[in-house]
Amino acid sequence: MISRLTFLLAILIAVPVSAQDYSDSYPKNPGIDIQGYVFELTVNDDNDIVQGRTTVDARYVAGGQSHLRLDLVGESADRGDRGMEVHRVLHGEDELSFAHANDALVIDLGMEVPEGKRVDVVVEYSGTPVDGMDIGPNKYGDRTFFSDNWSSRVRNWLPVVDHPYDKATTEMIITHPAHYQSTSNGVLKESSNLGGGMRMTHWVNDVPTATWLYFIGVAEMAMEVVDTWNGIPIETWVYWQDRDNGFYDFAEPSKAVLAYYEDLIGPYVNKRLGNIVSNATPGGGMEAASIPAYSDRSVSGNRDMRWQYVITHEIAHQWFGNAVTEYHWNDVWLSEGFATYYTLLFREHHYGHENFMRGLLQSRQSVLNFYADTDYDFALVRPYIEDLNNVSGGMMYQKGAWILHMLRRNLGEEIYHEGIRTYYAEFMNKNAQTADLRRHLEEASGQDLEQFFKQWLFQGGVPTVSTNWWTENGHVHVSLEQTQETYRYEVEVDVQVRFEDDTLSDIVTVTLPHNGEAVSRSIDADGRGRAVDLIMDPNIRLLANFDVEEGR
Numbered sequence: 001m002i003s004r005l006t007f008l009l010a011i012l013i014a015v016p017v018s019a020q021d022y023s024d025s026y027p028k029n030p031g032i033d034i035q036g037y038v039f040e041l042t043v044n045d046d047n048d049i050v051q052g053r054t055t056v057d058a059r060y061v062a063g064g065q066s067h068l069r070l071d072l073v074g075e076s077a078d079r080g081d082r083g084m085e086v087h088r089v090l091h092g093e094d095e096l097s098f099a100h101a102n103d104a105l106v107i108d109l110g111m112e113v114p115e116g117k118r119v120d121v122v123v124e125y126s127g128t129p130v131d132g133m134d135i136g137p138n139k140y141g142d143r144t145f146f147s148d149n150w151s152s153r154v155r156n157w158l159p160v161v162d163h164p165y166d167k168a169t170t171e172m173i174i175t176h177p178a179h180y181q182s183t184s185n186g187v188l189k190e191s192s193n194l195g196g197g198m199r200m201t202h203w204v205n206d207v208p209t210a211t212w213l214y215f216i217g218v219a220e221m222a223m224e225v226v227d228t229w230n231g232i233p234i235e236t237w238v239y240w241q242d243r244d245n246g247f248y249d250f251a252e253p254s255k256a257v258l259a260y261y262e263d264l265i266g267p268y269v270n271k272r273l274g275n276i277v278s279n280a281t282p283g284g285g286m287e288a289a290s291i292p293a294y295s296d297r298s299v300s301g302n303r304d305m306r307w308q309y310v311i312t313h314e315i316a317h318q319w320f321g322n323a324v325t326e327y328h329w330n331d332v333w334l335s336e337g338f339a340t341y342y343t344l345l346f347r348e349h350h351y352g353h354e355n356f357m358r359g360l361l362q363s364r365q366s367v368l369n370f371y372a373d374t375d376y377d378f379a380l381v382r383p384y385i386e387d388l389n390n391v392s393g394g395m396m397y398q399k400g401a402w403i404l405h406m407l408r409r410n411l412g413e414e415i416y417h418e419g420i421r422t423y424y425a426e427f428m429n430k431n432a433q434t435a436d437l438r439r440h441l442e443e444a445s446g447q448d449l450e451q452f453f454k455q456w457l458f459q460g461g462v463p464t465v466s467t468n469w470w471t472e473n474g475h476v477h478v479s480l481e482q483t484q485e486t487y488r489y490e491v492e493v494d495v496q497v498r499f500e501d502d503t504l505s506d507i508v509t510v511t512l513p514h515n516g517e518a519v520s521r522s523i524d525a526d527g528r529g530r531a532v533d534l535i536m537d538p539n540i541r542l543l544a545n546f547d548v549e550e551g552r
Contacts, residue, residue, distance in 0.1 A: 023383070026152075026329075034058050040175075051126045059116070070160060096109065096110065133280070160214075171186075172216060174202075183237060207323075222243035236250040324423070329388060332396050341405060378393075379459055418444045464482065466483040482516050491544065492542070
C-alpha cells in the first residue's frame with residue numbers, strides 16, 4: 001500500500017548530506033537506533049530471485065519522529081530489471097505507507113513516536129540482487145550463494161541502515177534447497193527439513209554488528225569443527241571437493257590467534273569462529289562477524305604462509321572493525337590499520353622477530369612507494385567522503401599499521417598496550433573515532449599526542465630525512481634536515497655509527513622540529529678508528545625516507 005507518496009519522496013530528497021553536516025555522505029539519524037534485525041530469506045535453484053522478509057526493531061532515541069528510513073537498492077530497467085521490489089510494510093496487523101526511491105525505503109509509521117519507544121516493522125520484498133550477493137557457479141561449476149557487503153553493498157539484498165554507525169543484532173533464517181549447507185553470523189539455533197526438497201537454517205548473532213559484516217553462504221560444502229577455545233567452536237567450511245586440503249590448510253593458526261589477541265587486547269565477543277571459503281571473496285579475505293570468508297584460492301593443501309597471514313588478519317578484525325567499529329567511514333584506518341599491525345604482532349609472537357621485521361619493512365616500502373608514485377597529498381583521515389563504496393585503500397592498511405608501530409615504539413610496550421586495552425574495553429560492541437584512541441593513549445602515557453595524530457593522520461606525505469655526516473677530530477658529525485616539499489613533522493630520528501672494526505656506537509636520538517630546521521649532533525669515535533657507515537633508524541621505528549650522504 002502506497003499513499004502520501006509525494007510527501008515521502010520529498011523527505012528522501014531533503015535528507016542533508018553536506019560536508020558541513022557529516023564527515024561522510026551517509027544521512028545519519030542518531031535519533032533512531034536499530035536494536036536488531038530478523039532476516040528471513042528464501043533462495044532457489046530455478047532463478048536468482050531472493051524472497052525476503054525483514055523485521056526491524058528500532059528504538060527512537062529522540063521523540064517526535066514519524067518515519068523510518070532504510071537502505072534498499074530498488075529494481076530498475078537500467079539495472080537489467082535487477083534490484084528489490086517492496087511488496088508491503090507491516091506494523092503488527094497494520095499495513096504502512098512507504099516510498100521506495102533513490103535506493104531508500106522511507107516508511108510512514110502514521111504517528112509521532114515518543115522518546116524511548118521501540119517500534120517493530122516488517123518489510124516484505126523480493127528481487128535479484130544487483131550486487132552484494134554472488135549467485136552463480138564456483139570454481140567447480142557448482143551453484144552457490146555468497147554475500148560480500150564491503151563497504152555499503154548489503155543494501156542490495158537486505159533493507160537496513162547500511163552504515164557502521166548503527167550496529168544491531170541479527171537473526172538470519174535461510175530457506176534453501178536441501179542439498180545445500182548454509183551458514184551465517186552467530187550460532188546455529190535450528191536446522192530443519194521443510195519437505196518439498198527445502199531446508200531451513202536459523203542463525204542467531206546477539207552481538208551488535210555493523211552491516212558490512214553480515215554474511216550468508218549457501219553451497220554444497222564440507223564443514224569440520226577443528227577445535228574449541230574457551231568453549232568457542234572453531235570451524236572450517238570449504239567446498240566439498242576441497243575437504244581434505246581445506247581442512248588441513250585452515251586447521252592453523254586460528255586457535256593460537258584467538259588466545260594471543262584475547263590476552264593482549266581483551267575478550268573475543270563472538271560465540272563461534274568459522275573460517276569459510278567464499279565464491280564472493282576473490283582477492284583475499286573478508287572479516288564477516290564470527291565467520292570470516294576467504295578466496296577459494298586459499299586452499300592448496302600446503303598451508304601457504306600468505307594465507308596464514310590472511311587468516312590472522314581477518315581474525316584480528318573480530319576485535320578491530322567488528323567489536324570496535326569506526327563511527328565514520330573516514331576512520332576506517334581504525335579497522336584496517338589495526339588488523340594489519342596486529343597481524344604483524346602475531347607474526348612476531350608466533351613466527352619470530354625476523355618475520356615481524358620483514359613484514360614491517362615491506363609495509364614501510366609500500367607506503368613510501370605510494371607517496372612517491374601515486375598521491376603525495378593523501379591523508380588517512382579525510383574531511384569528507386562522498387562515495388561510500390570507496391572508503392579504503394592500501395594506505396589504510398600499511399600506513400595505519402605504521403602509525404600504530406610508531407606509537408608502540410615511542411610510548412613503550414606496556415603503556416601502549418595498556419592504552420589499547422582500555423580503548424577496547426570502552427568501545428567493545430560500540431563505535432569509536434580517532435579522537436577516542438588518542439584520548440586513551442594520552443591517559444595511559446601522560447603525553448600530549450595532538451601533534452603526532454595531526455601530522456600522521458590528518459595530512460599527507462611522509463618526511464624525507466636528508467643527512468650529511470663526516471668525521472673530524474675523533475668525532476662523527478651528523479647534520480639532519482627534513483627536505484620533503486610540503487608538510488612538516490616533529491619526529492625522533494635514531495642514528496648509529498658503524499666503525500671499521502665492525503663495532504657500533506650507541507644509538508643517538510635526534511628530534512627534528514616541526515619548523516623544519518636542521519639539527520646537528522656529534523658522536524665520539526672512542527678511538528675505534530674510521531667510521532665506515534651511518535645507520536639510519538637502526539631499530540626500525542620511523543616511517544620516513546632516508547637520504548644519506550657522506551661529507552659536509
